[in-house]
Structures are given as C-alpha cells and as structure tokens.
Amino acid sequence: MNRLDLLKNMTWQGYQRQNGTQGIRNKILVIYTVECAHFVADKIVAEINDPEVEVVGFSGCTDNEYAVRMLISLIRHPNVGAVLAVGLGCEYIQPEWLSNIAREEGKPSGWFFIQQAGGTKSSVARGVKNIREMKTKLASTPRSSMGFNDLIIGSECGGSDYTSGLAGNVAVGNFYDWLVDAGGTAIFEEIVEAIGLLDLLSSRAASDSARSEIVATYNKALEYCKSVRQYSVSPGNFAGGLSTIEEKSMGAVIKSGSRPIQGVLKVSGKPKHKGLWLLDSTPDPHWMQFGITNPNDNEGLMDLISCGSHIIFFVTGRGSVVGSAVAPVIKLTGNSQTYENMIDDMDVDAGRVLSGDISQDELSAEIAELVMAIARGKMSKSEQQGHKEYFIPYKYQSKEVLIPLRCES
Structure with a gap:
C-alpha cells in the first residue's frame, strides 16, 4: 500500500460545532462593522496577542448584502469558536445582530457600540475583558474525530x-x-x-x-x-x-x-x-x-x-x-x-x-x-x-446562479 492509500484513513481531532460541522481551528473573531471601529478592533486583538484571536470587518457605512452574507458566513465558519462584534453606533450593519447569529450557532459572543462604551480606551478594555472570558469558555469546546x-x-x-x-x-x-x-x-x-x-x-x-x-x-x-x-x-x-x-x-x-x-x-x-x-x-x-x-x-x-x-x-x-x-x-x-x-x-x-x-x-x-x-x-x-490579511469590498452578487432562458455554450 502506497503513502497516499494509507493517508485516506488517517484521522485527527476536530472542533465539534453545534450545527454539525467540524473545525480545525478554534478562533475568536473580532468583527468591526464599520471603518470607524477598525482601530478599536485592532487594538483589542493586539492587546490579547493570541494567534487564534483575529480581526475582520467591513468598512462601509451603508448596506451591502454581499458583505453582510460574508460576515455571517465567517461567523458560522467551523474554524470560528466565538465572536465579538464591535460597532461605532451609526452604521448599517448592527453588531448586536451579528452577535445573536453567533449565539444561535452555539458560539460564545458579545457586542458593543464604541459610542456607548466611553470611547477608545474604555472600548478596548471592555473588548479585552470579553475576549478573555470567551477564551475560558472555548477551553471546553467538544472534540470529535475528523x-x-x-x-x-x-x-x-x-x-x-x-x-x-x-x-x-x-x-x-x-x-x-x-x-x-x-x-x-x-x-x-x-x-x-x-x-x-x-x-x-x-x-x-x-x-x-x-x-x-x-x-x-x-x-x-x-x-x-x-x-x-x-x-x-x-x-x-x-x-x-x-x-x-x-x-x-x-x-x-x-x-x-x-x-x-x-x-x-x-x-x-x-x-x-x-x-x-x-x-x-x-x-x-x-x-x-x-x-x-x-x-x-x-x-x-x-x-x-x-x-x-x-x-x-x-x-x-x-x-x-x-x-x-x-x-x-x-x-x-x-x-x-x-x-x-x-x-x-x-x-x-x-x-x-x-x-x-x-x-x-x-x-x-x-x-x-x-x-x-x-x-x-x-x-x-x-x-x-502572523499574516492574517483579509478584504471584504462592496460588491453585488445574487445568492443564486443566474441562468438565462437561452444559455449559449
């Protein structure tokens, strides 16, 4: 039996999610919902200084279904174990809504508006506290064969x-x-x-x-x-x-x-x-x-x-x-x-x-x-x-493949 045949049956321990999927990482995702909250999100992640705590976000103030679907898909991703959503307070995408989606997925979550949390310094302190609490909860994430x-x-x-x-x-x-x-x-x-x-x-x-x-x-x-x-x-x-x-x-x-x-x-x-x-x-x-x-x-x-x-x-x-x-x-x-x-x-x-x-x-x-x-x-x-690059632009795309009545080949 060659090496490839042997590998087909190899297994490891994945992170079991409530929705039935399995992840190979157990990340905490800090999501900013507008560019004005980007700095605070970055500061929270930098202060935690853990490779499994990452930041992503969308810069736009106004609605974009593509970006919203993208953020929801990342919240539901099997490699993500917990979510903290950080907003400024004026934008279209609401951090509470994102946090609730994570909670429905069985993942520890939290959210706040910087405008209501006292500004930059207070928001960073609050975010760091939330992340540390999430890390404690993630230590008991169920494992399963994968x-x-x-x-x-x-x-x-x-x-x-x-x-x-x-x-x-x-x-x-x-x-x-x-x-x-x-x-x-x-x-x-x-x-x-x-x-x-x-x-x-x-x-x-x-x-x-x-x-x-x-x-x-x-x-x-x-x-x-x-x-x-x-x-x-x-x-x-x-x-x-x-x-x-x-x-x-x-x-x-x-x-x-x-x-x-x-x-x-x-x-x-x-x-x-x-x-x-x-x-x-x-x-x-x-x-x-x-x-x-x-x-x-x-x-x-x-x-x-x-x-x-x-x-x-x-x-x-x-x-x-x-x-x-x-x-x-x-x-x-x-x-x-x-x-x-x-x-x-x-x-x-x-x-x-x-x-x-x-x-x-x-x-x-x-x-x-x-x-x-x-x-x-x-x-x-x-x-x-330490490369953790990401980019979520404004884009417009239907959820379904648009097939014309006559599809030329």
Whole structure:
C-alpha cells in the first residue's frame, strides 16, 4: 500500500460545532462593522496577542448584502469558536445582530457600540475583558474525530509565472483528484482566468444542471471582462514568462484537477454535497462596473473561506507573503528559485517535479501529509509569520446562479 492509500484513513481531532460541522481551528473573531471601529478592533486583538484571536470587518457605512452574507458566513465558519462584534453606533450593519447569529450557532459572543462604551480606551478594555472570558469558555469546546473526507479545501493562484501551469497548479489539481476520491470537498475559483476554456469546463459537468451553471457563469465572466476592457493577466505574469490570457487560463484551470464539477457556488454559499465545485466571485451583470471581480488576492481567499474552506491553497510562481484570517493558507510554488528566495513564506516547492527530483504521486503525498499536520494544529508558514490579511469590498452578487432562458455554450 502506497503513502497516499494509507493517508485516506488517517484521522485527527476536530472542533465539534453545534450545527454539525467540524473545525480545525478554534478562533475568536473580532468583527468591526464599520471603518470607524477598525482601530478599536485592532487594538483589542493586539492587546490579547493570541494567534487564534483575529480581526475582520467591513468598512462601509451603508448596506451591502454581499458583505453582510460574508460576515455571517465567517461567523458560522467551523474554524470560528466565538465572536465579538464591535460597532461605532451609526452604521448599517448592527453588531448586536451579528452577535445573536453567533449565539444561535452555539458560539460564545458579545457586542458593543464604541459610542456607548466611553470611547477608545474604555472600548478596548471592555473588548479585552470579553475576549478573555470567551477564551475560558472555548477551553471546553467538544472534540470529535475528523478525516480527509470531512475537509473542504479551496484553491487560488496569484502572481503566476510559467511554472504555475507546469507544476504549481498541477500539484494542487493532482491533490484535488485524490481528495475528491477520498470523499473530501474541493473548491476552485477565478472564472475570469478561464477565458477560452468553456468547452473544457462544460465537458466536465457532473450533470445537465451543473453544465448550465458553468456555461452561465463563464458567459457572465466573459461579459465582465469585455465591459471593463481588461482580462485577468498582469505585467508580473508577463515578466514571469506567460504570453497570453489563454496560456494563463490553462494554468489556472488545471488546479481544479480532472474530476467532475458538481456545480457553481456563489460567494458565501456552501457545497450541497462532497466533490469538486467551481466558485463564482464575479459581480452580477447590472453591477459589472461596480466592484472588480477580485480586487486583490486576499478578497479571493476570503471568498473561498466564506464557502466553508478549512484550508486554502495559494499557488504563486512569482512569490507571495500573504495569509488569511479564519483559515490557514498553504502557499505552493512551481518555481524552485522562488521557494529558495522566500523559504520563510512558501510551504511547498512543486518545482522539484520539473527538475525530476520527485514524482507527482510523491508530491501529492507530501501535500496530503502537510494538510493533515496543519489540520492537527501545525501552523502554516503564513500563520507562523502572523499574516492574517483579509478584504471584504462592496460588491453585488445574487445568492443564486443566474441562468438565462437561452444559455449559449
């Protein structure tokens, strides 16, 4: 029996949630509900100085359904054990409402308005007190057995170079095939980086309805690119050896592996069952000009996390230092020189396949073992460095995949 076969049945202890899900972390999330409360939230987390206490938030004063759904999905995320919501007092998103959602999920929670708490100093003191009380409660969180079949893993690529489509994204795709075969769930995104590959994607649909969703999602992304007169390729990609959007698209899509695509998820939507899913993060047609599809890599990572991903793969040929709040980020590169240059930030050197130092199966086993170690509590490189980036923009997107009466393929 090879290493990969042995790993399928390996287990670890997860954090059992009231809604039936299991987490691999037991984080306390400090959520600010407007930019004016951002400073106080940051100060609370800094004073606690615990890697499992993190801050996220939305800067806007006015209503945005996309951002509200995102915050709710993070509250309900299996890696989150408790929530403190901090508001100023004038904004649309109400911290008490968010706290109540956490409480309904069986998670310790609290909230306050800075205007009613006495200002900055008093608010920070109150928040620190609340967090310390939550930490005591989280010490008794129930544990339960968890395996690869219980995991949801998301993937994104950024800073691609010529090795991304040859090794980095290929490594994720091969692991995804193994994960899906082991009963797990995989999510890939960046439909605007699939331009030119409609036939390839639609041919992998697991059902007629999945095919309709894929075609509609692709066509929407194509119209988006046309409307903003920009395709998802950058000067850094060209400097890294990529020549066209088609070349980048082939590299980006190969990270999905080869298994059937079960359907399309919208941001903050959850997979209906296990298998491989495509995430659509493109704004809907009436709002194409308002909110670029992924303003930066961390918005894309948060989109994947909002769908319940326990862990995120981030493939980067050129190199990156970012991590994310809520879910550990594993950074892979197909460029061995990038790995050496950024060894404190990169987790996996997939370039060894190109040099012939390791086989694809051996690399997949290494990745599976790293995933298991991180699920058991080991910190990824971004966690070790303290990277907790996040980004929640104004964006407009329906909860459902919008399929026209006639869906052109």
